[in-house]
Amino acid sequence: MSEIGDNSGSRVPWAVAVDVVIFTVDGEQLFARLLRRGKPPFVGQWALPGALLGDEESPSEGARRVLRERLGMPGVYLEQLYSFGAPDRDPRGRVVSVAYFALIPPSAEVGTGEGTQQWHDVRALPPLAFDHDRILALAHRRLAAKLRYSTIAFQLMPERFTLSQLQSVYETIGGEALDKRNFRKRIRALDCIEPTDELDRSGNHRPARLYRLKVPGEVNMIR
Amino acid sequence: MSEIGDNSGSRVPWAVAVDVVIFTVDGEQLFARLLRRGKPPFVGQWALPGALLGDEESPSEGARRVLRERLGMPGVYLEQLYSFGAPDRDPRGRVVSVAYFALIPPSAEVGTGEGTQQWHDVRALPPLAFDHDRILALAHRRLAAKLRYSTIAFQLMPERFTLSQLQSVYETIGGEALDKRNFRKRIRALDCIEPTDELDRSGNHRPARLYRLKVPGEVNMIR
DNA sequence: ACAAAAGTGTTGATTGTACACCCATGC
DNA sequence: GCATGGGTGTACAATCAACACTTTTGT
CATH class of the missing domain: 3.90.79.10 (Nucleoside Triphosphate Pyrophosphohydrolase)
Incomplete structure (x- = not known):
């Protein structure tokens, strides 16, 4: 003992x-x-x-x-x-x-x-x-x-970010491409980000909406 | 430093x-x-x-x-x-x-x-x-x-067990009752147990089939 | 006008959930 | 023959996966 x-x-x-x-x-x-x-x-x-x-x-x-x-x-x-x-x-x-x-x-x-x-x-x-x-x-x-199964990825985002940036983080870490429409549907369903009134105007194309976390710092488990 | x-x-x-x-x-x-x-x-x-x-x-x-x-x-x-x-x-x-x-x-x-x-x-x-x-x-x-999300529960089972015993383990740990038919469907889909030719004849009722793990000791992650 | 990424819905397939009755045994 | 748990399938709901075109900007 x-x-x-x-x-x-x-x-x-x-x-x-x-x-x-x-x-x-x-x-x-x-x-x-x-x-x-x-x-x-x-x-x-x-x-x-x-x-x-x-x-x-x-x-x-x-x-x-x-x-x-x-x-x-x-x-x-x-x-x-x-x-x-x-x-x-x-x-x-x-x-x-x-x-x-x-x-x-x-x-x-x-x-x-x-x-x-x-x-x-x-x-x-x-x-x-x-x-x-x-x-x-x-x-x-x-x-x-x-x-x-969590919203941990948001911890890797800047304060304001576009949905394409967010998707790119998921793809980079997960190592596989994701469907744009399904991805956005999934993220919307999490209900943890909200649009700002700002746009990202870098790039020679249509500007992207910038989003932010509703509750900064919070990490939720899904399901 | x-x-x-x-x-x-x-x-x-x-x-x-x-x-x-x-x-x-x-x-x-x-x-x-x-x-x-x-x-x-x-x-x-x-x-x-x-x-x-x-x-x-x-x-x-x-x-x-x-x-x-x-x-x-x-x-x-x-x-x-x-x-x-x-x-x-x-x-x-x-x-x-x-x-x-x-x-x-x-x-x-x-x-x-x-x-x-x-x-x-x-x-x-x-x-x-x-x-x-x-x-x-x-x-x-x-x-x-x-x-x-894993088959860890089998580690709590004896070598031979009935599906009702297994379900009871899930219910005891999870703290909620499960539907018998759906539970059996789920377990069958895992494809990690197999029926033996033995029956559990204790109890004043129809004997229960005894099952065993296909690969003893293995714990799989689901999905 | 062209290139380049942003944005947006519908359909079919799969998965999960609810639910009720007959079966085999011991007493 | 009755009480007890063993065993089985179907129908609906929810979720997931595939898929194409229009919009807005810069050059």
């Missing part, structure tokens, strides 16, 4: 980390934010932004801190993904990582991290440090799955 | 635990396995079975160990649920817990743990130690949600 006393025999220093998969969509591409490592191990390799948890910090607070420190954007959509704790996942010692994923809108101007951070197209990722490739792949699967 | 070196300032001893919500269904009730605590804190209160992770143990291995040590049943359905790490969740120190949930079939004869363990109807739970009430509530929600 294990109790907390039993672990006093542990001579391994334990640490708990958070790693955050930060997604954004731009053009027809889904991007994840990666950080080039400056210290061993995995020097020079790309990794997810992360941090060790502070003594008085919950995992979600740690993830928010990563968003604040790395992007200057604490107030975005954030969701716990999965925890990774294989004994050999960090060569420096025993680190259990609670992984999160975050969604940020495309227009957001984001801190550069002195050029050590970059957006990477998730279809062409470099090799990643630690088990971060598995974490990112899981986040990608979860994001694609949640498109089908 | 937090790196692993930064945490060397931590004067708090960290530990990582697993807690396992173990469900079974019997009769018309959903039960969770609880353990009466013999040591402080929360002496005498009920808690989820759990353990601190060993130095060479992954979280899932730790959860399997809990199943083996507490129930003598390592080979059941097990899924990571969520991680809980509020700084004050354990009064003894900093413990981050990776929660799992497990499903066991009803006929399974399970170790008693010297009478300190008991099945509890989830609709009438005692107060639980730590944040275990939140963990259990989340596990319950997740289980109910997964009924709708």
